[in-house]
Amino acid sequence: MVAITYIEHNGTRHTVDVVVGKTVMEGARDNGIPGIEADCGGAFACSTCHVYVDPAWVDLLPAKEAMEEDMLDFAYEPDPVRSRLTCQVKVTDGLKGLVVQMPEKQI
Amino acid sequence: MTGIVVVGGGQAGASLVAKLREVGYSGRLTLICGERVPPYQRPPLSKAYLKGDMDRERLFLRPESFYASQDIDLRLGDWVTEIDPAARLLKVGGETLAYSQLALTTGSVPRRLPALIGGSLGGVYVIRGLADIDAMAPEFVAGRRLLIVGGGYIGLEAAAVAASLGLEVTLIEAAPRILQRVAAPETSDYFRALHAAHGVRLLEGTSLDRLLGSGTVRAAALSDGRELETDFVLVGVGVSPATGLAEAAGLAIDNGIRTDEQGRTSDPAIWAAGDCASFPHKGTRIRLESVGHAIDHAECVAANMIGVDRAYIATPWFWSDQYDVKLQIAGLNTGYDRVVERSGESLSTSIWYYKGDQLLAVDAVNDPRAYMVAKRIIEAGHTVDPQLVQDPDTDLRHLLAIAAAPDTSAAAS
Ligand SMILES: Cc1cc2nc3c(=O)[nH]c(=O)nc-3n(C[C@H](O)[C@H](O)[C@H](O)COP(=O)(O)OP(=O)(O)OC[C@H]3O[C@@H](n4cnc5c(N)ncnc54)[C@H](O)[C@@H]3O)c2cc1C
Ligand code: FES
Numbered sequence: 001m002v003a004i005t006y007i008e009h010n011g012t013r014h015t016v017d018v019v020v021g022k023t024v025m026e027g028a029r030d031n032g033i034p035g036i037e038a039d040c041g042g043a044f045a046c047s048t049c050h051v052y053v054d055p056a057w058v059d060l061l062p063a064k065e066a067m068e069e070d071m072l073d074f075a076y077e078p079d080p081v082r083s084r085l086t087c088q089v090k091v092t093d094g095l096k097g098l099v100v101q102m103p104e105k106q107i
Numbered sequence: 108m109t110g111i112v113v114v115g116g117g118q119a120g121a122s123l124v125a126k127l128r129e130v131g132y133s134g135r136l137t138l139i140c141g142e143r144v145p146p147y148q149r150p151p152l153s154k155a156y157l158k159g160d161m162d163r164e165r166l167f168l169r170p171e172s173f174y175a176s177q178d179i180d181l182r183l184g185d186w187v188t189e190i191d192p193a194a195r196l197l198k199v200g201g202e203t204l205a206y207s208q209l210a211l212t213t214g215s216v217p218r219r220l221p222a223l224i225g226g227s228l229g230g231v232y233v234i235r236g237l238a239d240i241d242a243m244a245p246e247f248v249a250g251r252r253l254l255i256v257g258g259g260y261i262g263l264e265a266a267a268v269a270a271s272l273g274l275e276v277t278l279i280e281a282a283p284r285i286l287q288r289v290a291a292p293e294t295s296d297y298f299r300a301l302h303a304a305h306g307v308r309l310l311e312g313t314s315l316d317r318l319l320g321s322g323t324v325r326a327a328a329l330s331d332g333r334e335l336e337t338d339f340v341l342v343g344v345g346v347s348p349a350t351g352l353a354e355a356a357g358l359a360i361d362n363g364i365r366t367d368e369q370g371r372t373s374d375p376a377i378w379a380a381g382d383c384a385s386f387p388h389k390g391t392r393i394r395l396e397s398v399g400h401a402i403d404h405a406e407c408v409a410a411n412m413i414g415v416d417r418a419y420i421a422t423p424w425f426w427s428d429q430y431d432v433k434l435q436i437a438g439l440n441t442g443y444d445r446v447v448e449r450s451g452e453s454l455s456t457s458i459w460y461y462k463g464d465q466l467l468a469v470d471a472v473n474d475p476r477a478y479m480v481a482k483r484i485i486e487a488g489h490t491v492d493p494q495l496v497q498d499p500d501t502d503l504r505h506l507l508a509i510a511a512a513p514d515t516s517a518a519a520s
Contacts, residue, residue: 030170032177034129039399041148041168045426045435046399047479067433067475074479074507107483 002091005099006051008035018091024100025049025086035102042087044068048106050075052082054099061089076107110135111412112197112206114187114352118401119212119381121146121168126409128177134207136179139199143184144237145171150398152240153264154428157247158271166237190356192374208412211353211364211372211379212405215346215396220256225318230339234261235346246339249273254327254337256315258285260427262343263298267429270305277335278307279327281314291446293458294434294470301432348383348394361385363394368418370408378412380404388421393439399424422486423468435475437482438468447493449477457481459496464513466490476503484510 001017004027008014018027028036040046050072053061058081064072068088072078086100111127113120116138124138140146147166155161174181182199189198190209197204217233220226232243246253253269255262258280269276282288284295302309316328318340326336348363359365359373363385370378370386381401385394395404400421407419425436432454443460450456455473459466459481466489469481480503484491489510495501 026165029168030173032125032169032173039402040426041150041398042165043150043154043426043428045433046424047475070475071479073476074483 002093002096002098004091004095005097006033006035007099007101008033009102009104020091020093022091023087024051024084024089024091024095024098027091028086035106036086037106038087040087044071044085044087047071047075047085049086050078050106051084051086051100051102052079053084054101055082057095057098057100058082060094064088076103076105109195109205109207110137111208111210112137112139112204113210113212114139114197115212115214115349115381115383116140116142116146116181116183117212117214117381118146118148118168118398119214119405120210122402123210123212123380123405123409124174124179125169125177126406127412128179130410130413130415132409132413136177137182137204138174138179139182139185139187141184141186142236142238145169145174145181145183147237148398149235150426152237153234153261154268157234157240157244157265158268159244159247163237187352190352190377192356192358192377195376207376209377210405210408210412211377211383212381212401213349213352213383215382216349217342217346218344220315220318220342220344224316225320225324226342228318228320229323230320231318231324231342232339233342234265243339243341247272247274250275251338252336253277253339253341254279254335255341255343257343257345258282258287258309258311259289259343259345260286260425262341263302264427264429265341265343266302266307267305270302270307271430276307277310277337278302279310279313279315279329281312281330283312285309285311289440290470291440291443291458291460293446293448294472297456297472298429301429305430346382346396348385350383353377353379353383361392365392369411369416370404370419371411378408380408386419386421393421393441395421395423397423397425422482424482432473433475435471435478436468437471437478438466438485440468443467445493447497449496450499451477459493461490461493464490466493480504480507483507488512 005015014033016031037048039048146168185200217235252275255278286295314330319326353364364379427434440460457471457477460468471478490513491510
């Protein structure tokens with residue numbers, strides 16, 4: 001288990017334990033944390049699992065694939081550096097303490 | 108207080124109960140699931156799960172503990188067999204349950220082949236539920252012969268999985284081309300070539316006369332007179348809305364359980380959402396079979412059940428994964444009169460459907476940027492010049508920037 005902090009757009013913080021091997025999206029969904037909709041269930045088809053990764057963590061995550069870059073390009077207010085699709089980020093021991101922030105809305 | 112009962116724990120049912128709690132409904136809440144597993148996602152059933160790339164537990168939309176934590180009474184493996192709308196009672200597993208409001212999220216039932224033409228032989232499967240996939244899984248062994256009946260998205264996805272696992276796959280489609288019911292010839296052409304490149308034998312304009320075998324299927328007699336030997340058969344010939352329960356209860360049926368803009372059926376205390384329900388849409392009545400719709404429709408109905416009174420506006424989207432190709436569809440192409448194609452890099456392309464000047468829908472193949480841009484244009488009710496779309500030198504960002512409401516003055520003059 002790895003502790004991950006999800007911060008809603010209104011500032012509400014949720015720190016939960018997520019099993020290694022799950023995705024950051026599944027960690028939010030399984031704990032009922034609002035703000036990550038994940039409509040396609042992690043199929044990499046919808047972009048409604050968008051977050052801004054805390055600046056301190058950006059470089060510690062595996063790099064984005066071209067496909068993820070493309071989907072984020074037209075997500076809601078993407079940040080070229082901090083934006084990620086959480087269904088593409090697998091939880092590893094190295095992510096203990098990860099902090100992500102949800103956008104105002106998912107489109 | 109008797110509370111709200113939701114019948115059918117699929118994509119729509121799970122979204123509906125979660126939303127009810129989110130919008131503040133604190134009364135009794137029961138979700139009745141005919142299947143023995145908590146609500147799960149179906150798309151991976153013909154994709155990653157069928158291929159063996161995804162754990163069963165990953166399919167679940169929420170962990171089972173979620174429902175208890177939200178004080179939702181989750182009843183697994185229980186079928187509702189009767190509703191009495193006058194008394195606001197229903198029968199489930201020999202028990203009678205009262206409701207104050209009821210939501211039907213019963214989904215679809217797969218069409219099967221008639222027993223008369225061999226539909227009930229062993230080795231013949233449909234692709235709808237987890238139990239179907241678990242039953243067919245042992246058949247997916249490299250070198251075995253598979254016949255798929257039906258060239259829609261689900262049949263094609265299963266063909267892709269089977270071919271990737273080294274099976275010898277034949278797919279027959281009765282219509283002149285695969286995907287005929289749902290896509291333009293350009294999209295069919297793309298996927299025909301893709302499957303041919305992976306060694307799948309596609310027989311279009313070919314239907315099944317009957318399946319042959321005693322006990323277990325052994326061969327198929329096709330409309331062109333040929334007899335094709337096979338080890339097993341997948342039937343992917345579409346679904347029908349699960350309306351039996353509603354119909355027996357006297358609710359109005361019209362290509363699905365008939366609902367109004369808010370999702371209410373012909374009985375004021377009964378609502379319906381997802382695959383099983385038809386609803387008003389742009390002056391007509393439609394029914395959609397997709398995850399995105401199941402979620403949005405159910406969430407809208409949940410709000411309306413507590414008195415919000417909001418009309419449902421569908422923003423259709425869909426996807427399909429075959430081999431390493433991802434198709435994303437925005438909008439509904441019904442009624443299109445022309446398409447333009449915008450070719451991207453290597454294997455990517457997008458097909459844009461128009462009716463007159465109005466952009467209706469886009470099939471984006473390995474081109475998520477085209478999908479995202481088209482989705483935003485369509486959902487805003489805007490359109491964009493097909494000439495510009497077709498021109499690979501037009502930047503997608505530019506298309507989004509210039510998209511506007513269709514010019515109706517030309518039509519009036
Ligand atoms: C193999 C497959 C692949 C798909 N791929 C995609 C895709 O890529 N993208 C996409 O957008 N959509 C896809 N779909 C469609 C999508 O899964 C459905 O549109 C969606 O599941 C509909 O949700 P629903 O809740 O309306 O129905 P369902 O998910 O079918 O749930 C209905 C549930 O109600 C239960 N039920 C019915 N009657 C009763 C009763 N009397 N008592 C108790 N329980 C009852 C059923 O057992 C079922 O579990 C796919 C579907 C399948 C089968
Ligand atoms: S959940 Fe749909 S893209 Fe991540």
